[in-house]
């Protein structure tokens with residue numbers, strides 16, 4: 001197994017970091033690696049904001065509710081960005097592009113571009129011995145996050161990433177069996193895999209060293225979708241000029 005695969009297979013989210021800040025060189029390398037990800041039609045439809053201002057960090061932590069938003073080696077916010085690709089358009093050209101720019105396809109393009117760049121950043125960080133955790137929790141109040149970051153139209157925050165030196169070593173979290181997520185030439189028949197995984201995860205939750213609980217993956221997912229969540233996202237997304245049609 002090569003070192004890259006080892007890094008990938010060793011991933012676990014880190015939610016407790018030492019006080020050590022990332023160096024400028026580490027940040028530069030992580031962002032360079034993020035930028036080299038594939039990007040749809042060369043659009044590079046994302047922007048990454050590094051948060052060093054303690055007031056902004058505290059405000060984002062309030063939205064998120066997670067201590068690792070303030071206590072980390074560096075905090076990144078990944079944004080979908082459809083502003084820059086047409087920044088040089090004349091107002092006439094811009095008006096002509098607007099209907100296409102603001103459709104669902106380009107919202108997906110920007111979100112996918114941002115996610116690919118982010119995952120490159122994550123792997124780069126982990127390959128350097130750092131730990132990381134994604135932060136969808138910045139969408140707990142998306143309008144507030146957007147306000148804190150003062151983002152222009154056609155730029156919207158998607159998720160954060162806390163990076164730093166790990167101050168704990170959580171157990172690896174199991175994944176579904178390969179046959180549940182991968183099949184050749186047809187959609188996988190995963191029912192038995194999910195049942196087996198529920199049992200495996202129940203054992204994992206009961207025996208892990210922190211946050212023990214009685215739970216299965218299926219119960220967790222059904223609970224997750226049982227109540228409305230972040231119903232304000234659609235409104236802000238459309239207000240910022242994304243996913244309008």
Ligand SMILES: Cc1cc2nc3c(=O)[nH]c(=O)nc-3n(C[C@H](O)[C@H](O)[C@H](O)COP(=O)(O)O)c2cc1C
Nearest residue numbers: 011012013015066133134135136137138159172173
């Ligand atoms: C887009 C995205 C958003 C996430 N948001 C959060 C978050 O807000 N807070 C958190 O503690 N973990 C967050 N996570 C981490 C997941 O909970 C974690 O990846 C998952 O439970 C699997 O655990 P592992 O990464 O340790 O293998 C997020 C992950 C992704 C991909």
